[in-house]
Amino acid sequence: MNKDLKASAPTDSEIVLGILNNSEIVLKRLYVTYFPMILQLIINNNGNEDDAKDIYQEAIIVLYNKVKSGEFELSSKLKTYIYSVCRRLWLKRLSQMNRYGGDIRDFEEYLPVDDEVEKHNDRDIQFNKMEAALQLLGEPCKTIMEDFYIHNKSMQEICERFGYTNADNAKTQKYKCLQRLKKLFFQQK
Amino acid sequence: MSENLILELIDRYLNGDMTAAERAEFETLRKNDANVDSKVIEHKLFVGLIKQYGERIELEKRLDAIHNEIDVHSLKEELMIHPNWLVSMWRHHHSKISVAASIAIFAILSTLFFTGKLNNHDSSFVELKEEIVHAKNQTKRLDSKLDGFIKSSNTPVKPRITSPGNFRGTGFALSSNGYIATDYHIIRDADSVYVQNAAGESFHAKVIYTEPKYDIAILQINDPAFKDLGNVPYNFKKSLSDLGEDVYTFGYPSGEENFGPGSLTARNGHSGDTTEYQVSIPVNPGNSGGPLLDNKGNVIGIISGRQPDVAGAGFAKKSVYLLKAIQNIPSDSLSKDLTLSTKNTLAGLSRPQQVKKLKNYVFMVKAY
Numbered sequence: 001m002n003k004d005l006k007a008s009a010p011t012d013s014e015i016v017l018g019i020l021n022n023s024e025i026v027l028k029r030l031y032v033t034y035f036p037m038i039l040q041l042i043i044n045n046n047g048n049e050d051d052a053k054d055i056y057q058e059a060i061i062v063l064y065n066k067v068k069s070g071e072f073e074l075s076s077k078l079k080t081y082i083y084s085v086c087r088r089l090w091l092k093r094l095s096q097m098n099r100y101g102g103d104i105r106d107f108e109e110y111l112p113v114d115d116e117v118e119k120h121n122d123r124d125i126q127f128n129k130m131e132a133a134l135q136l137l138g139e140p141c142k143t144i145m146e147d148f149y150i151h152n153k154s155m156q157e158i159c160e161r162f163g164y165t166n167a168d169n170a171k172t173q174k175y176k177c178l179q180r181l182k183k184l185f186f187q188q189k
Numbered sequence: 190m191s192e193n194l195i196l197e198l199i200d201r202y203l204n205g206d207m208t209a210a211e212r213a214e215f216e217t218l219r220k221n222d223a224n225v226d227s228k229v230i231e232h233k234l235f236v237g238l239i240k241q242y243g244e245r246i247e248l249e250k251r252l253d254a255i256h257n258e259i260d261v262h263s264l265k266e267e268l269m270i271h272p273n274w275l276v277s278m279w280r281h282h283h284s285k286i287s288v289a290a291s292i293a294i295f296a297i298l299s300t301l302f303f304t305g306k307l308n309n310h311d312s313s314f315v316e317l318k319e320e321i322v323h324a325k326n327q328t329k330r331l332d333s334k335l336d337g338f339i340k341s342s343n344t345p346v347k348p349r350i351t352s353p354g355n356f357r358g359t360g361f362a363l364s365s366n367g368y369i370a371t372d373y374h375i376i377r378d379a380d381s382v383y384v385q386n387a388a389g390e391s392f393h394a395k396v397i398y399t400e401p402k403y404d405i406a407i408l409q410i411n412d413p414a415f416k417d418l419g420n421v422p423y424n425f426k427k428s429l430s431d432l433g434e435d436v437y438t439f440g441y442p443s444g445e446e447n448f449g450p451g452s453l454t455a456r457n458g459h460s461g462d463t464t465e466y467q468v469s470i471p472v473n474p475g476n477s478g479g480p481l482l483d484n485k486g487n488v489i490g491i492i493s494g495r496q497p498d499v500a501g502a503g504f505a506k507k508s509v510y511l512l513k514a515i516q517n518i519p520s521d522s523l524s525k526d527l528t529l530s531t532k533n534t535l536a537g538l539s540r541p542q543q544v545k546k547l548k549n550y551v552f553m554v555k556a557y
Contacts, residue, residue, distance in 0.1 A: 024251070031255045039261070040268040049261045057252045064248060105270075123241075130242040149236055150243030152204075175193045182235060 009033045012078040019067040031060060034079060037108065038086045045104050046094060055093065059085040062120045076111055084110040088117045133184040141177035148174060195225065199232050355557050359440035359479035359492070360384060360408060362550040363515065365418045366525045367392075367410035370511055371478035371554045372493055373399050376406050379556035384410060387446060387548045391555075397522045400514040403464055403506055404493050407518060408554070409525075421530035422546050423480070426487040426508050432456065436468055438492050438505075439544060440479030441553040448544050449476065451503075458504040459494065465504045466490050472503035478554055481505040486535025486543055 010018070010029045018026020035056055042052035059082050066072045087110050134142050140162055147153040147161070155167050155174070164170040201207050202215050219226045279286065356379070360371030369384060376382050376396055385391045392412035399406045430436075430453055437450040451470035458465025468481065472495050481490035490505030515527065535543045 027251065028255045031252060032259060035256075035259060036264055036268060039264055043265055043268065044270050049265050053256055053261075057249065057256070060252060061245065061248060126238060127242050127245055130238060145239065146243065149239040171197055172193065175196055178196065185235075 012074055015078060016067055016072060016074065019064055027064075031056075034082050037079070037083060040107055041083070041086060041105075042090060044107075045090065047090065051090075051093070055086050055089050058089055058120070062116060065120075065123075066116065080109055080111060081113070083108040084113045085117060088113050092117070129185055129188045132188060133181055136184050137177065137181050140173075141180065144170075144174055144177050145181055195228060196232065199229050200236075202229070203233060203236065355379070356555070357441070357444065357475050358477040358554045358556075359442075359475065360552045360554040361478075361480040361488075362418055362421055362552070363407070363529060364527055365420055365530075366527075367394075367415055367418070368397075368525075368527050369394065369408040369410065369552060369554070370480075370491060370515075371406050371408060372491065372506075373401050373404045373406040374493075375478055375554055376408070376556045377401075381557045382408060383555045383557070384408065384552035385555065386552055390414070394554075398514065398518040400510075400517065403510040403514060405491065405506060405511055405514040407514065418550060420532065420534070421550055422534040423482060423486045423488050423550075424530050424533045425512055426483070426489045427512060429456065429507070429509075430466070430483060430489045434489075435484050436470070436481055436489065437540070437544075438468075438470055438472070438476060438479045438481050439547055439551050440476040440492065441551075442473035442475030444475070444553065446548060447473075447476070450540075453489075454502070462504075464510050465493060465506055468503045468505055470503045475553075476503070480547075480551065482535075482543075482547070486533050486538070486547075 010026060010033065015026055015030050017023075018030070035052075038056040038059070039049060039052040042055060043049065047055075062085050063072070063078075063082060087104070087106070091104060134145065137145065144158055144162070147158055148155070155170055158164075158174070159167055159170045162170070162173075164173065198215060202212065207215065219229060356375055358372055358375035360369040360375075362368065363370050376399075379396070382394045382396060383391045384394045392410045392415045394408040394410045394412070397407050397409050432453055432455070434453045435450070436453050437448060439446070439448055441447065449470040449472060451468050453466055454469045455467035457463050458467055466481070466489070468490075470481075470492075472492055476492045477494065479492045480488045481492060483489050487508075488511075489508050491508075491511060493504050493506045495503045512529075515529070518527070535546060538546070
């Protein structure tokens with residue numbers, strides 16, 4: 001299985017281009033190619049396969065965002081970058097769980113990626129706040145917000161979906177929802 | 190303009206829903222009104238966060254979908270580093286192994302404890318003091334008989350009775366004025382000490398010095414009935430004696446005068462103890478503290494013990510240590526001069542004559 005994977009491993013520039021073009025196929029190949037490496041790292045350092053999944057997906061998200069933001073430069077191998085991010089994330093997780101024994105069994109070379117992991121963490125905190133705020137917002141506000149701002153639906157579509165008699169009512173409703181959402185979001189610590 | 194309307198405009202502006210004319214108008218408004226401008230920026234940030242959040246959720250879903258296609262289990266089997274069997278056995282069974290080990294250690298320790306191996310007592314060495322337990326009963330019987338006798342005779346005279354003592358050993362004179370050397374283990378814990386000469390006369394003695402390390406004790410006869418012994422016929426050898434030398438001892442094992450001949454068989458004593466000689470004299474309880482003499486009548490040691498599992502092996506503390514002990518006596522413990530004899534009047538005499546002379550200077554030591 002490993003061999004098959006290696007044979008079909010995409011090149012680094014293929015991956016970067018694929019992410020920029022939102023290619024589902026490239027994302028899948030990327031994911032499948034490097035997951036075994038991270039699984040190996042985690043399960044041999046006090047983790048299980050679920051930990052590996054969490055950590056690996058976080059790293060893929062870090063890479064994805066970095067590529068999307070245009071900051072990514074292929075200064076090192078993608079493989080090394082992913083491994084380093086996972087390693088850093090896992091060390092952090094281990095020490096949070098008080099399971100870190102002071103050394104880690106390494107399988108690859110790695111780079112210092114502390115800054116990126118910090119940045120990622122800050123974003124995560126924001127997203128968690130947003131998630132909590134949306135939960136607290138309740139229906140129908142949550143769906144209106146998601147439909148309008150995330151799924152980019154028009155006010156017309158929203159009107160129809162919620163059965164508002166005219167677009168102005170829907171707009172007023174949207175405005176109220178947004179004000180509440182902001183309030184809930186900024187209230188959180 | 191109400192907040193509501195402004196936000197509506199901003200949304201449309203950000204979404205690019207405005208016509209060119211509207212857009213130009215809004216941008217002028219934005220330029221002229223700082224309040225509107227900051228609202229645009231703030232709203233843009235917040236909406237951006239919502240959008241990114243949405244993208245994140247979307248990406249996570251995609252990744253989950255991809256992940257579900259991977260056979261994680263078999264990959265895990267393949268990638269797990271399997272430690273060798275010893276380590277994995279320890280990981281899986283360490284609690285059981287620990288318990289078993291503790292039980293084993295406990296069992297060994299308790300066995301050692303109950304068999305007495307843990308006590309420092311060395312069963313292969315016997316000190317040759319003679320313990321007289323049954324003697325106590327005898328004394329009691331004697332006492333009651335005597336009481337009856339005293340009563341019947343109505344005489345208030347109480348003759349002096351010397352019981353055989355709790356422990357018995359041998360000692361020998363160091364000087365004519367009543368200094369006696371013996372083994373420390375004989376007089377250890379004794380309340381009082383008596384010495385008895387070959388003629389059967391008992392004298393009270395006191396312990397003036399002990400050297401437990403070398404099992405040596407120095408007594409002094411402090412009984413008014415004691416008369417000067419006359420010049421001691423032997424002297425004390427300062428050097429080591431040679432293997433094979435004919436040696437003998439004289440003492441009071443079982444309360445009887447006893448001559449024990451043999452030869453010097455080893456320079457080291459029990460368990461390689463360098464302070465002792467080993468001799469082939471069949472020593473017995475009561476021989477302890479007796480002098481070990483060579484052919485020429487030099488005292489070369491003091492009998493100290495024997496090894497019960499080796500027939501005819503006795504041990505004697507080397508005379509050097511006796512001399513050391515004598516030197517170590519604090520001078521204020523000595524009420525009289527302790528002058529060791531330097532003349533040897535035993536040399537040249539035949540063995541029976543030597544013994545005859547010697548026995549006046551060898552005492553039975555009784556400790557109570």
